[in-house]
Structure formats: C-alpha cells, structure tokens
Amino acid sequence: MKTEQPDLPLAIRIRGLSKTYKTGFWFTPTVTQALKNLHLDVYENEAFGLMGLNGAGKTTVIKLILGLLKPTAGEMSVLGGNIFNRSIRSHIGYLPELPYFSKQHTGRELLEYFGELHGLRGKTLRHRVDEVLEMVRMAKTAGQRVSGYSKGMMQRIGIGQALIGKPKLLVCDEPMSGLDPVGYKEMRDIFLDLKKGGTTLFLNTHILDEVERICDRVGILHEGVLKDVAPMKKILEASVPVDYWLDLDKSEASKLSGLPFKASVAGNGGIQIAGLVLTETLALLTSRKAKVNSVRPLSSIVEAYFLKTIGAQNYLMESGRNEK
Ligand SMILES: Nc1ncnc2c1ncn2[C@@H]1O[C@H](COP(=O)(O)OP(=O)(O)OP(=O)(O)O)[C@@H](O)[C@H]1O
Ligand SMILES: [Mg+2]
Structure with a gap:
C-alpha cells in the first residue's frame, strides 16, 4: 500500500485477516463475514484511527488484535510477537466499547485492583496509581464511588485501568462515544499526552473529529473491507469536495x-x-x-473524505443529513 513506510518498526502487522461469525442452529446457520482479507501495518509510536459506520467490523478488528477472537483466516504479529504469548499481552492496554466497573468501589480502589493484577504492590502500586490518576485527570475525584461517576469520568477511569501497566500499545474501542464536549476535550488531551509520551494508540471511532485531532493515520473500514489507509496530513491537504x-x-x-x-x-x-x-x-x-x-x-474534510471513500451518497440520502 502506498502509505506503508517499510523502515519504521511495527507495533501491529496484519496479513490477510478474515473473520466469519456463525450464529443460529447448525441446520439454519446465519453467516456474517465481518472482516475480509485485512492487510494493515500500525507503526510504533503512532496514533492510528480505524473509522467506519456501525457494523463495519471495527470491534471485530480490535478483538482479533487482542486475541479475544480467533480469526477465520490470516496472520498477524503484535509488538513483534504472538498475541497469545503472555509477555506480549502484558504490554497492551485495552479500553472496551462498553466498559463496566464495579460501582461500589472508588476510582482509586479500582486502579489499585488493576495495578495488583499487573503485579504491583505497596509503595510502587500507590505511586503508579497516583501517576495514572494525574494522567487521566481523576486525582481529585478518585475517592468517590464509581456509582456517582459521569460517563466522561467512567471513560477516564477506563483509560486509567488500561494504562496502569505502562502499556506500549493502547487499544481503545470508541473512547469518545457518548461524551459531552468537556468530556471529549479531556479525553482528547489525555490521548495527545500519551502520544507525546510514546504510547502507540489504536482507536476505533465513528466520531470523525476525534481522528482528525488525534490520529497520525487513519484506515477506513466499510462492510468488513479496508477501503483506504492514509496519513491525516494528506487527507487534510486533499481537496475533497465539501x-x-x-x-x-x-x-x-x-x-x-x-x-x-x-x-x-x-x-x-x-x-x-x-x-x-x-x-x-x-x-x-x-x-x-x-x-x-x-x-x-x-462537513469537515475528514468527513467528506470518509464519505467519498465509502461511496456514501446513499447513506447521506438515507440519514437525510444534507437535507435542510
Ligand atoms: N459475536 C457475534 N456474532 C455474530 N455476529 C457478530 C458478532 N459480533 C459482531 N457481529 C457482526 O459482525 C459485523 C461487524 O460487527 P462489529 O461489532 O465488528 O462492527 P463495528 O464496526 O464495531 O460496529 P459498531 O460501530 O456498531 O460498534 C456486524 O454485522 C455484526 O452484526
Ligand atoms: Mg464496535
């Protein structure tokens, strides 16, 4: 692919990855080909955004990368190795699409719990929890119970649990979904800080403004097919008709x-x-x-590029977005 830069070290290397879901009874199975022959490279220290409409296959890609699903075909390496290798997994942080945390605990208690899972104890644990709470802008509210947290606070504590083990690769599934403008800006600033600190970011999103401000490169997934991968700079320079x-x-x-x-x-x-x-x-x-x-x-240039890439005239008409 044109945008590949073979000299840069890879965080994720995917070749020919496909996933087919089979549901229903064996005599009347429903087969969904959620991902078709994906080839993708994600470089170390970059922020990569995977864009796509609902059902495009974004979560499927993330679950395959994390080893939560087994591919129907294809191969991949993550952080230079096999995702089923425990030492590779320990360098990955993950914020799922719908994170759920026990509501009766405080934010600090949750982070302490996840820190212990990473083998941290005593002073090292407390120090890392304080550090992460600062990073996710939760130092002042860490003593409150999760039951009283806003959606934005939940997402930030979710990022916190993903960061506790100092991951080299942070994978987030729709991290901005449902956030108000303040929550959105806080999350964006956290991602920009992480980028500066050298963490590789892989984000799934359908919020296009998010990719524009955070991601170095984006991929467009449509009906299980990767339609394009491009550096954000190139997209913003392109004269896509708006x-x-x-x-x-x-x-x-x-x-x-x-x-x-x-x-x-x-x-x-x-x-x-x-x-x-x-x-x-x-x-x-x-x-x-x-x-x-x-x-x-x-529409923004990114939105126009996205819609053009997926051939979206039909989608625009269906959703009525351009009809005033
Ligand atoms: N466990 C499953 N069993 C059967 N089909 C599934 C399963 N998970 C996903 N699918 C189907 O695979 C396709 C891709 O789903 P996926 O969740 O990966 O999309 P997505 O891009 O993450 O969508 P969204 O933006 O809604 O989160 C969809 O058609 C979905 O219905
Ligand atoms: Mg999804």
Missing part, C-alpha cells in the same frame, strides 16, 4: 434563480452548494448584488 451552506436573507430569494445549488431553504434564504462551484456562485451572487451573511462548510 458542500457549503450560504446564508442569505429571505429578501434575497429572487436573486438565486439559475444558481447551481443542491438545496435551498426559502424561509431562511440559505442555499447548499458543492465546494467545486463555491467561487463561481459567490461571484454570481456578488454580480447580482445579493448579500451573503455567512459561508460555512457542511
């Missing part, structure tokens, strides 16, 4: 005739146009002396 919304006063409606807009809202006087005709449309509106109050992109 639609724009031009906000005009209602009184300007008569000046819109013949313009190449995709949609308009008469009540608010706005129009939606393709990025490719933005300059032309603005010039026409200027020549007709129409007052444009604001121009804003309707």
Whole structure:
C-alpha cells in the first residue's frame, strides 16, 4: 500500500485477516463475514484511527488484535510477537466499547485492583496509581464511588485501568462515544499526552473529529473491507469536495434563480452548494448584488473524505443529513 513506510518498526502487522461469525442452529446457520482479507501495518509510536459506520467490523478488528477472537483466516504479529504469548499481552492496554466497573468501589480502589493484577504492590502500586490518576485527570475525584461517576469520568477511569501497566500499545474501542464536549476535550488531551509520551494508540471511532485531532493515520473500514489507509496530513491537504451552506436573507430569494445549488431553504434564504462551484456562485451572487451573511462548510474534510471513500451518497440520502 502506498502509505506503508517499510523502515519504521511495527507495533501491529496484519496479513490477510478474515473473520466469519456463525450464529443460529447448525441446520439454519446465519453467516456474517465481518472482516475480509485485512492487510494493515500500525507503526510504533503512532496514533492510528480505524473509522467506519456501525457494523463495519471495527470491534471485530480490535478483538482479533487482542486475541479475544480467533480469526477465520490470516496472520498477524503484535509488538513483534504472538498475541497469545503472555509477555506480549502484558504490554497492551485495552479500553472496551462498553466498559463496566464495579460501582461500589472508588476510582482509586479500582486502579489499585488493576495495578495488583499487573503485579504491583505497596509503595510502587500507590505511586503508579497516583501517576495514572494525574494522567487521566481523576486525582481529585478518585475517592468517590464509581456509582456517582459521569460517563466522561467512567471513560477516564477506563483509560486509567488500561494504562496502569505502562502499556506500549493502547487499544481503545470508541473512547469518545457518548461524551459531552468537556468530556471529549479531556479525553482528547489525555490521548495527545500519551502520544507525546510514546504510547502507540489504536482507536476505533465513528466520531470523525476525534481522528482528525488525534490520529497520525487513519484506515477506513466499510462492510468488513479496508477501503483506504492514509496519513491525516494528506487527507487534510486533499481537496475533497465539501458542500457549503450560504446564508442569505429571505429578501434575497429572487436573486438565486439559475444558481447551481443542491438545496435551498426559502424561509431562511440559505442555499447548499458543492465546494467545486463555491467561487463561481459567490461571484454570481456578488454580480447580482445579493448579500451573503455567512459561508460555512457542511462537513469537515475528514468527513467528506470518509464519505467519498465509502461511496456514501446513499447513506447521506438515507440519514437525510444534507437535507435542510
Ligand atoms: N459475536 C457475534 N456474532 C455474530 N455476529 C457478530 C458478532 N459480533 C459482531 N457481529 C457482526 O459482525 C459485523 C461487524 O460487527 P462489529 O461489532 O465488528 O462492527 P463495528 O464496526 O464495531 O460496529 P459498531 O460501530 O456498531 O460498534 C456486524 O454485522 C455484526 O452484526
Ligand atoms: Mg464496535
């Protein structure tokens, strides 16, 4: 693949990985091919984001990487070895999609418990727990019971348990899902700190803003197939067509005739146009002396790239996202 850089050390190397789920009774089985012939390299010290719609196969990839599922075909190496080797597993941290922690314990008690599982004891354990609580911005709330934690606090304590053993590779399944803007920013800052500290990050997400700000490279998984892998820098530089919304006063409606807009809202006087005709449309509106109050992109470049890669016109229509 074009984006591979063969000289860099690999954290994850995947070749021809496939997974088929069989459910139901043996005489009427339901077969789902969740992952098809995946080839993927993740470099040491990079933040890699796997994007995909619901059901694309993202969690399946993570579970295969962690050895929680056995592949139907293919091979892989994680941190230079076999994931079923205990010494390799001890260098991996994992935040599952739906983490669950015992509610009657405090955040500190939970981290102490996970620290003990990693063989930490006494002063070393207390020191590491304090260190991790600082990292996940939970030092002040570590004495509270988990039952009183917000979703954001739960996710942060979840990252904390994954970090307690100083993992080289941190794997997170939808870490930002359901977070409010404050919780989201806190998580993002934690990931950016971890990146600076040299931890390799593998994130699954359908929140595209998340990958843009955290990930060095992204892969797009669609219906079990890896459609593309690209460095984030390249995506942001690419001129993927993005639609724009031009906000005009209602009184300007008569000046819109013949313009190449995709949609308009008469009540608010706005129009939606393709990025490719933005300059032309603005010039026409200027020549007709129409007052444009604001121009804003309707989707981010990452979102546009993602949708283009999965051939998403149909999905947009189904979800009605671009219909104003
Ligand atoms: N244990 C299972 N048994 C049967 N089918 C499964 C199982 N786990 C996942 N699948 C199916 O495999 C496909 C991929 O599922 P997966 O959970 O990997 O997707 P995902 O990208 O993580 O989705 P989401 O964004 O909803 O978490 C889906 O069609 C799903 O229904
Ligand atoms: Mg999932």
